[in-house]
Each structure stands twice: as structure tokens, then as C-alpha cells.
Amino acid sequence: MHDVDVPAHAGASSDPSPTARVPGAAETADALARARAEGAGFVWVHHTDPGEGDLSGYAEVLDLHPLAVEDLETGRQRPKLERYPADEGGSVLLSARPVRYDDSRSAVETGEVLVVLGDRWVLTVSREDEGVVERARGRLDEDFLALGPAAVLHGVLDVVVDAYVAIASELEVDVSDLEQEVFSPDDRGAGTTARVYQLKREVLEMVRAARPLVEPVRRLWQQDLDLVPEEARVFLRDVADHAQQAAESVEATDRQLGDVHSAHLAEVGLQQNDDARRISAWAALAVVPTVIAGIYGMNFQYMPELAWRYGYPAALLLMVTVCLVLHRAFRRSGWL
Incomplete structure (x- = not known):
């Protein structure tokens, strides 16, 4: 069993801090009942790399759909947005693939983060995400948390998409440098060919992560989802714009890299x-x-x-x- 923490947004409660931590499913049920009774605040459950059966207690408390539980425990989901019906207004599941650049291996690595929204709760699950949820939590202040569980969704997406934009810019620079190397008179082919294929793998990782996320984020602010308040959609629209920008940048870099590869083969x-x-x-x-x-x-x-x-x-x-x-x-x- 991996670490589980349940921050509960204080809202109208007497707790002076913005979050109060409770350790398990039973305490989560109490905190959720209190948030629903007060009509303010929400419960945030975070789980790192859950295995089969690790979320069974929370699934019952949060009334998670079996398909959502399967996605959360199995992992390796493509970026997507799913809606599940339930007694308390249902839930919305969003999966994304955070990326980071490993300087030691000169490679783009992807992780996984899933966010499930409920009426007064949010569940986040992460795998190899390099602290995406922790960084998102650090960006959320008291005023923004007042938007409810959708604030957590925005915070996670904001961290993920910011990384997309940053790495896409780095890849643009790398491909431009490679283009100059290809047309350099000192280019002898062997090292350049290896660099082309290495960059191709990095760009493909970014394409697989960024492009599929554009449509789910667009649906979050365009569709009439009860779990996403109008105030949060303005912020989600901004994230959607950045996601579109990152996807277009990566796709343009992929095309440029293909042209560089063709030019390199012609030079060879x-x-x-x-x-x-x-x-x-x-x-x-x-x-x-x-x-x-x-x-x-x-x-x-x-x-x-x-x-x-x-x-x-x-x-x-x-x-x-x-x-x-x-x-x-x-x-x-x-x-x-």
C-alpha cells in the first residue's frame, strides 16, 4: 500500500488552515459527509501508484464507477475525459501524461496522472509523474480552492501543460541546431543520423502526450459539465489554449525534423x-x-x-x- 493523504478544504469549517489531513477511507467518508452537510469545502484524496484493490475502500466511499476504478488501478491510460453516472451527481475522470526531460539520458520521459471529480471530492492518482500533484498543490491558494474540486483539476493540468510548452520550446531549439549541423560542411553523417533518431523518439513521446490531451481539455470548458463551475472554465480555457499551442509546436517540430531527416539522407x-x-x-x-x-x-x-x-x-x-x-x-x- 502506497502513501495516501486526504486534504479537506476547510471552507466554512473551524479549521484555520486551508487543508486538514485525514488518513483513510473511513475518515474520508466523515470529511465528505461534513463537506456535503455544510455545503462548503471538499475532500481531496491523493494516491501514488495504486495496485489492484488499493482503492476499493475509497471506491465505496466516493461511489466510483467500476470502470473508473479499473482505469485508476490499472494505469497506462491514454489522455482522455470520461463521465460516469452515480447517485451524488456522478464523476468526471481525466487522464494526462506528464512529461519531463532527463538530462542524464537526453530523453523525454512520460508519467501518468489521473484526476476524478465529484460533487464535494476530488481523487488524484499519479505514476512516475515527478511530483506533478505536489507542484499543483503548491500553486493552489485559499481563494482558488474556493472554486471546489475543479480547482485541483486546473492546478494539475496547468502544471502538466506548462511542462509541455517548456519542453516543446527546448525541442524546437534542438531541431534548429540539428538543422544547422546537417547543412554544415563538417557533417560526416554517422553522429548526425544517431542524433536525428534520438530527437525523433523525443518528439514522438511529446506528440503522444500533448496531442490527445487537447480535445479533453477543450471539452472541459466548452461542454456543460455540472462538476466544472463557470468560474473555473475561464481558467481551463487558458490551459486549453496552452495545450493547443504546445501540441501545434510539437507537431511543427515533428514536421521540421522529418524535413531535416530527409535532407540529411539526401546529403548522405x-x-x-x-x-x-x-x-x-x-x-x-x-x-x-x-x-x-x-x-x-x-x-x-x-x-x-x-x-x-x-x-x-x-x-x-x-x-x-x-x-x-x-x-x-x-x-x-x-x-x-
């Missing part, structure tokens, strides 16, 4: 053609003396040049002359 092909021409030219230069030497090395009895006093220097002069003519021709044609 031209370099290989140049190498092949040089090899062919030098091979032709080597063939000329080989042919002449081969002819006069057959040792037939009746070969006039064999008895000629100047036959040997004449053969050498012929070899040199033909080689020089060929070399000059190859230089003019650009083969050498």
Missing part, C-alpha cells in the same frame, strides 16, 4: 555518390598501366615492341601520358 546519398565517383576515377587510373603491362607481359614470340630498343621507356611514357589525360578529365568533371 550525395556524399556516397561523390565517394563512389572518386573510387571509380582512381580505379580507372590504375587500370591503364595494368592493361598496358598486361599486354606486354604475355611474352609472345612475335611482338615488334619487344625487340625495339626504346620499347620499355615508350611503354612507361604511354602509361604516364594516358594517366595524366584521364586525371585531367576526371578533375574537370568533378570526379576528383
